[in-house]
Amino acid sequence: MNILPSYRYQMADHKKSILIFYVVIVGLSLIFGFSTTLIINGNDAAVHGSTSGNEMATVIFLFVVGLCTFKETFLISLQNGVSRKTLFTAKLLTMLSVAVIMAMIDKIFFLLYAAALSITNSQVTASTFYEALYPSSTAGAGPLMLHAESFFFEVLLALAAMAAGYFITIMFYRLSKTGKVIVGAGVPVLFLMAIPWADQYFLNGKITIALVKLILTAVNTPSHMAVTCLLAIVVFNALAFTLMRKAVVKQ
Template sequence: MEIKKVSKYFWSVMRKSLIIYYSICMLFLLLSALFTINTKGEVTISGGEFSTVIFSFVAGIAMFKEIFHFIKANNISRKTFLIGTALSIIPISGVMSIIDIIINRLYNLFTKSPTIYDMGFTDYNIVSGMLGEVWVQQNDIITIINTFLFQMSQYLMFFALGSAIAMIYYKCNKFMKIVVSISPVMAIIMISVYMYNYPYIANKITRFMEYILGINPNNVYAPILTFIVSFVLLTGVSYLLIRKMVVKEK
């Protein structure tokens, strides 16, 4: 019953953001269609669903505090909070992926609009590099299912990442927030230095990253699995962060 309560509240909060977000997407679709007609279809819009990845990440950050205060006000356990949130974001991510596929196919009625999946796991790059060849988006059932799963798994992972980051910031004082903010930059610098000084290990890491992201060999199911596993791990990290979290004043 409590999980259902969390899910209903989560959906009520998320619904408003989704309506605003997809209203903007449809407006952009209309404006793009008009612009494309005026330019005789010479414009290419690629990877438009990446905006939903950003939306998922921001939603994960923005929604945590409000929902956390809700569960504490209603004496709901932290474990129930995470389960209810996870059970809510899974179908919502699926719905977002379906909507993004529909929007993308509408884009392709006016101009070339390859998805990230198209550019990474179909013949888009090969055809685009051939003179005189025109890329045509594939709409077979396998392409649709793979696109759906690829997008949905991304949305899940980035929402969980946003939530985990929001929890880290929530637990930190002002000084630690600064440390957390600059830590990604410092980590990138340290990794770059390490990879420069140890090229053999860097090559191993690069090959491993290419494998789990489906770059080499080209395999869409590798990143799908990677994103899903990352979602589960980040949810676990979130539980460790929230387990003894003290409620702060709004």
């Protein structure tokens, strides 16, 4: 079957949630920006403030979207004769489209917000999440290059988040009721209690040290973060498709 109808359906399925998200973001940003400006500008001391873009809010939102966009679409697609391969290919295109569109909206929103702060001579400065995360790497970058890098940085983060959420929701769909309880309760207990306890009392913190080193290596530079995101996108999507190929209809 043609991929386009499935792609259009999945894109339409995201419209309402994305609209609600940005209504909330704009409202919160206006309230926060206005109140912060009043506090800082009303202070006699030379106080300055800064705000960052809402990129991480978008990434978290898209992770949740990934968690909530499998079962209904999967069942409707199978009922209409859409193959799993077509459904998954359309999903990949949808994730890419949503990530790019929302990154563009975030960038436009950030530029408008920064311009408004400049016009009002506010002592509040705006910076992207990318700048806040990698200040040394972005210090000498020109505005055009900086915004281009932060745009692609957000797209990669968003794609990785959606891929992770999509894999998790398919995994839980495939699990039995008992399996869902075991994984849902067991994994948090294992990583938040059992492993830290064993690491502290038997391994002298070696697991924690290794994990911290791994995380720092994965995210300490923009290029490392980009590679990490790309690996996450490939791995999570490959696992998701593997699970989807054998998924059956469940009510």
